[in-house]
Amino acid sequence: MLTIGQLADYVGVTVRAVRHYHQRGLLPEPDRDASGYRRYDADAVVRLIRIKTLAGAGVPLARIEDLLDAGPEEFSCAIVQIDKALTSRIRELQEQRRRIAGLTAGDRLFLPAEIADFLDQLRAIGISERTVQVERDGWILLAARYPQEAGRAAGFKLSALDDPEFRRIYTAFDEAYDWDPADPRLEELADAMLALIGRHPRDPAQAAAEDQADPVTLSLMTTQPGSMPPAWERLDELCRERGQAVGFG
């Protein structure tokens, strides 16, 4: 006959856990010896090992109680289910491993692949990190609200990068970050941007998403008023003034 400590040590649980199982009714209270100590027999060892094994597999104690008093066919049926749950939990953890590895690896964790590709392409053609971050924040918010549309729109933008004119304009837009809002080049840039939009034949269904994906519109979504550079705010203004004709804004 074992004491509670001997039992707990052999099975590999804490004394407190054994008492907890008594309280929950999972393990019957054994007889006491002359000192009031609990004394356990072999059945208690067997039952406690079953409890520990199931609990270790993540089975709630309430479920364990049912299982231990169930028939063998119900029991082995449950074991199959528990095994499935364990297997899928293992898969989850393997997925978690991939994800935490990605925590140091940049944007791909937060964004659909097309968007991350688009941001990487911007970096590749020499766009400043400062501007890429504004794009990124905009896309994150857009993807949060319209996941599918954001993915499609990013694919569209990605292919637009093949157009040398788009690249030239985007580079200018990037450089305009530091310009004076009165800089006359802003007017040329606004004209060029609108011309570009006019040149690309646009599927009307995509037009809305695409407009939202414009860096200027995006940056308006993402930042507080006043936190944008003055030149970009002016550029947005110019586009709105002239863009009515082509449905911009």
Next chain:
Amino acid sequence: MLTIGQLADYVGVTVRAVRHYHQRGLLPEPDRDASGYRRYDADAVVRLIRIKTLAGAGVPLARIEDLLDAGPEEFSCAIVQIDKALTSRIRELQEQRRRIAGLTAGDRLFLPAEIADFLDQLRAIGISERTVQVERDGWILLAARYPQEAGRAAGFKLSALDDPEFRRIYTAFDEAYDWDPADPRLEELADAMLALIGRHPRDPAQAAAEDQADPVTLSLMTTQPGSMPPAWERLDELCRERGQAVGFG
């Protein structure tokens, strides 16, 4: 700017979890809109995804708080540790799978291999399940208190099963379960058991463990007085009477 529900849905956590992270100081409280609703920006999305990813990997919230505000070298060092923890957790779960599979498979879960082998051998030579269960319970308690000794003693017993005389005596012992305590065959059996012990040369160091491993002694350990069959109690008495000479009891 996102509401708390949009944020939670996109990242894949509950609204309550987001509020909990605010309370814990993990995620800064954002500004409110005119209705008092929280409004989130892209930084909140990024930070919440980091929190969720780490929490999903089992990192305590207190640790996550430190990590998010730590430098990149400390962060990536921690990621390595978390990955190790995940890997070992995966191994644990794979071990759990093996164990719950064993829950339907019998005694090997509760006992060292030698003891399970010994019990299987008893079944193989035709010992009744009833007697095997008494043996099993005795071994479980013995293994709980003296794991090494129990393993060695069981190995000893296992090899003793090669002796035809041991098998004959054990079979008779099994049958004696139902005998009348006054049955004269009990005296013969007691003599034969003592003769067998005398015949086997015994390493004195093993003698104590071996005596404890005797079925009769074991069953005394494991059961309450009176729960053993009367014939076995009588047999135990007879062995004690005669066994003093060979150091039995």
Next chain:
DNA sequence: TTGCTCCTCACGTCACGTGAGGTGGC
């Protein structure tokens, strides 16, 4: 107007952990 989302307390849950204060066994 109805249904959905949002807000703030605040208590509940799950599986124990952790003293608090006292007694028995070697």
Next chain:
DNA sequence: TTGCTCCTCACGTCACGTGAGGTGGC
């Protein structure tokens, strides 16, 4: 006698869940 184990409350912990009661947005 000292140190270890045992006993019974009973509150604490961790990461939220779950109403309770009320207001804002479409």
